[in-house]
Structures are given as structure tokens and as C-alpha cells.
Amino acid sequence: MTPIAGSSSSDDFLLAAVASAAYDPQPFSFHDLEFSDLPQSAQEFLTQTTNLYHQFPASCGPTYFDEICHIRKNRAERLERVLENVNRGIADNMMVVLANHTDDESRNVAIAEMQQALLPEWRSHLDDYVDEIDALVWFDVHAQKGTPHPLSLKQVLHDREEDVARMIELALQLLQKAYERQKRVARGEAVMARIMDSMGDELDGVLGSIAQQGCVGDSGLVLQSPN
Numbered sequence: 608m609t610p611i612a613g614s615s616s617s618d619d620f621l622l623a624a625v626a627s628a629a630y631d632p633q634p635f636s637f638h639d640l641e642f643s644d645l646p647q648s649a650q651e652f653l654t655q656t657t658n659l660y661h662q663f664p665a666s667c668g669p670t671y672f673d674e675i676c677h678i679r680k681n682r683a684e685r686l687e688r689v690l691e692n693v694n695r696g697i698a699d700n701m702m703v704v705l706a707n708h709t710d711d712e713s714r715n716v717a718i719a720e721m722q723q724a725l726l727p728e729w730r731s732h733l734d735d736y737v738d739e740i741d742a743l744v745w746f747d748v749h750a751q752k753g754t755p756h757p758l759s760l761k762q763v764l765h766d767r768e769e770d771v772a773r774m775i776e777l778a779l780q781l782l783q784k785a786y787e788r789q790k791r792v793a794r795g796e797a798v799m800a801r802i803m804d805s806m807g808d809e810l811d812g813v814l815g816s817i818a819q820q821g822c823v824g825d826s827g828l829v830l831q832s833p834n
Contacts, residue, residue, distance in 0.1 A: 630730050630733050630775065630778075632733070632737050633734075633737065637741050637744065637745040638748065645742070649745065652738070652739055652742045653742050659674065659678070659743075659746050662674070663750055671746075675747070686732065686736050687777070687781055689732050690732055690781050690782075693729050694781055694784075694785035694786075695785050695789065696720075696725045697725050697726070697785070698782070698785045698789040700720055700721045701717075702790065703717040704718060729782075733778055736774055737771060740770045740771060740774065741767065744766060744770070748763055
């Protein structure tokens, strides 16, 4: 995982530990399947979501390459959007766990929420994206059939491994960015609280002085200058 500037090594270690424990992708299982044998989600992705299967017939060669690049870019952007809220929740709970002032009960609640709700949701989003990767890999094999350079199983598995690795790297970077963002927000809130406390003390003094002057004016007394 590529570190984010300003993050500590302990933060990086915790993020990596959380993510590595949270996700283990399933192996590729679509090779040599007919379209009708693919999972329903993969069929819908290739026909309804992307229209790849209808748009490009078998043995269409490299003509679909630009289309797949465009689809990959759009789906990566979609993954970033769907992970945003769950990443923020994980980051918030991690900050609770790491805070020096956190009591055991609050820390246990934060850990339970991550383990039982947030990380399973995080995994499910990545599973959905891996299914899309596998559907695209399957289509790549399908489109190359009958061409001078059909894809071998070795090449398919290599490409799929690289695709999944890039996806996991993206997901880890998004999680780390969310954590760094929430830390900056927390630091800003702490600074603002200190400023408000300081301003509050000064304001109390000013208001007290005004109130005292008002009381003097109401009594009809006028303070004389010693000169």
C-alpha cells in the first residue's frame, strides 16, 4: 500500500492489517464457461450494464479494447463512490480505537461495529467489483476466440491477478485517504474548540464588564475621575 504523506508508520500498519484481514478475493472460475453458464450478475453486467456482449460478437479481435478501457475507468470511479461512506465509518472507528482517552467500552463498540458491519460491507463492494473484473476477463477470452492470438489460461490468470491487485491497491488507498481526511477534520475541530474556549473566556470578561457598567448606570451613580 502506498503511504499517504503525513501518515505515521503505525497508522499505515493498522490500515494494512485491517484491510488484509478484511479481504481475500475468490479465484477466477469463469474460464471455459459458456455465456449461459456465467453467474446471473456477470451476464447482466455484460449485457445490461455495459452492453459488451451484444455490441461485440465473438472473434471481434482488438476492436473492443477502447470500450473496455472506458468501462474499467468508469467502474473504478463508481467503486470510489460506493466505498466513500463505509471508508469514513471505518476511519471514524479506527480513530476511536487509537485515541488515548478512549475507554474500553467505547473501544469495544468501535471494534464490533467494524468487524460486524463495516468490514463485511467493505468486502461486499470489493466482491462485486471482482465479479465485474472476472466478467471482463471472460469477455476478453470470448472476443479473442478464433483470432490469430487467442488468450491462454496462463495469460488469463496473469491478467486477472493484476486487475485484482490494482483494485485492492485502489481500495486500500481510498481507505487510507479517508482515515487521513478524518484525522484532519478531528484536528481542525480540536483547534476550533480551543479557539472558542479562549474567545469564550475573553467574551465572558467583556460581557461582565458591560453588565457591571450597566448596573452602575441604572443606580444613577457616576464614578468621578481621581483627577
